[in-house]
Amino acid sequence: xxxxxxxxxxxxxxxxxxxxxxxxxxxxxxxxxxxxxxxxxxxxxxxxxxxxxxxxxxxxxxxxxxxxxxxxxxxxxxxxxxxxxxxxxxxxxxxxxxxxx
Amino acid sequence: xxxxxxxxxxxxxxxxxxxxxxxxxxxxxxxxxxxxxxxxxxxxxxxxxxxxxxxxxxxxxxxxxxxxxxxxxxxxxxxxxxxxxxx
Numbered sequence: 392x393x394x395x396x397x398x399x400x401x402x403x404x405x406x407x408x409x410x411x412x413x414x415x416x417x418x419x420x421x422x423x424x425x426x427x428x429x430x431x432x433x434x435x436x437x438x439x440x441x442x443x444x445x446x447x448x449x450x451x452x453x454x455x456x457x458x459x460x461x462x463x464x465x466x467x468x469x470x471x472x473x474x475x476x477x478x479x480x481x482x483x484x485x486x487x488x489x490x491x492x
Numbered sequence: 493x494x495x496x497x498x499x500x501x502x503x504x505x506x507x508x509x510x511x512x513x514x515x516x517x518x519x520x521x522x523x524x525x526x527x528x529x530x531x532x533x534x535x536x537x538x539x540x541x542x543x544x545x546x547x548x549x550x551x552x553x554x555x556x557x558x559x560x561x562x563x564x565x566x567x568x569x570x571x572x573x574x575x576x577x578x579x
Contacts, residue, residue, distance in 0.1 A: 416573070418521075423574075429502045437504035456507045456575040458537050 404430050404465060411468040414438065416461045421445040423457065424468055433459040508533055511577050516541070519573040523549040525557075526567060527578065537569035 407427050414423040414436060425441030436457040443450045508516075511530050518526045518539065528544035544565045547557040 418573070429504050429506075431503040431505065435504040437502075437507050452576055454507060454577060456504050458569070458572045458574065460570070461573045 401430075401434075404434065407465065407467060412438070412465055413468045414457060414465050415463040416457075417463045418461065419445070423455065425455070427465070428454075434462070435459045436462065436465070505533075505535065507577075508537075508575055511575070515578045517576045517578050518567065519576075520567070521571045521573060523551060524571075525549075526565070528565070531564075534569070537572040537575070539567045539569070539572070541565050541567060 404427075408429065410427060411424065412427045414425075416422070422444040423438060423441050424444065425438035428437040428439050430436055436459070437455070438457065439454045441452050441455050443452050508530070512532070514530060515528065516530045518541070520526060525547040526541060526544055527547070528541035531540040531542050533539045542564050544562045546560040546562065546565075548560070549557045
């Protein structure tokens with residue numbers, strides 16, 4: 392008898408569908424902010440209304456497909472109260488999902 | 493924690509399927525981008541792109557990228573970072 396309910400990676404990712412998410416890539420801290428449209432079994436990602444954030448430069452790039460192997464983590468983009476919007480380095484750490492293949 | 497099975501009717505690779513015969517921008521490893529008409533692809537993101545323009549950016553610098561044009565090119569999927577439709 393336990394009150395612990397595991398939240399597994401895939402069901403967790405599915406709960407993020409249709410929400411604003413931040414996807415961090417493994418390469419040079421590039422991030423994508425957008426609405427998660429869909430995922431597949433490889434955890435390839437489809438985003439819409441996407442903004443690319445790389446070295447502090449933001450660029451609107453619309454609808455994108457991200458190949459699974461590039462992803463470091465996916466997290467909910469909603470910033471908790473009290474956290475600064477700028478630089479997602481430290482906030483939301485508890486929501487990060489490592490997606491190693 | 494509800495599973496949104498209904499909205500999962502689409503999967504990410506469908507975005508690419510809808511771009512067949514359209515112009516796409518593919519971001520690649522090694523500060524490269526490939527722009528061209530998508531002729532075909534597979535589940536590894538291997539792609540065949542026609543009328544392709546490859547942009548090779550300086551690693552750290554804002555100088556103009558080197559552009560290489562190819563009539564028809566095969567791109568191996570493992571170097572693909574992202575794929576985006578171009579209007």
